[in-house]
Amino acid sequence: MKCWLALACLLAGAAVGAAQAAAPRTPFQIRCEDTISKSVSVLKAQQDGYTINNQLPYRALTARTGSSNRGMQTLGLTVTQGMHKASVGGPILQDRESGYECIAPKVDIQLYYSSVRIYVGNEFAPGTCAYKEILAHEMRHLKAHMDNLARVQKVVGDALNKRFAGQPMYAPSGTAMSALQHEVGSTWFNFIRDEFDKGKVEQEKIDTPAEYARLGKACNGEIAQILARRSK
16 A cells, blocks of 8 residues: 555654664754654544434435345444544754754644444334344444454554654754654555554454344344335
8 A cells, every 4th residue: 555655665764764873973963862852652542432323214224335236235334434633743953054953753643433323224123122133233343443443543553653763853944844744644644544444354244144144033033024024
């Protein structure tokens, strides 16, 4: 993926910078590395809760997912989206002689899912066996989302810490902050989106033909009977 290649290049650049740091440091490097605060990357993950909606018919849910094209009906649906936001900053020192400046990056990234909406077709009355089975299926989707959030937090957190590693960034005077903002807004946000998308694999493992067949037989065939009546 393009964003991962870009991130790999950045990490490679950080490794080159570390190698260069082994050489005698300039007075400007000494000022930057020894007198300003270390770079900080903070990653937070949160869950905004969920709501249950029992107002839409299963046909509306099926049309929304397009599952009828695969010969399956959507009896319930879990809707959410991986989200992220960031703030960046950090103290800056300038060197008039070289025309460069350094910044100790402070990157605060928040990861979360938008409020989860769980739909159960209105053909299935709350409290019935059919409703409970479908809701339990959707709760598996919810758990998969939350497990993915924890995984994304670890992957992104590890990559952030490796990228900045407590070292300042150098750039031509007047450009360090914009360079940091650009890196976070392009490279890192693309990386985060791709990591969230990897969770779709686990979601697909839940919606298998075998699971749909099980639901059709659940509750002594109650779900299948309701679908048969509604299809007439």
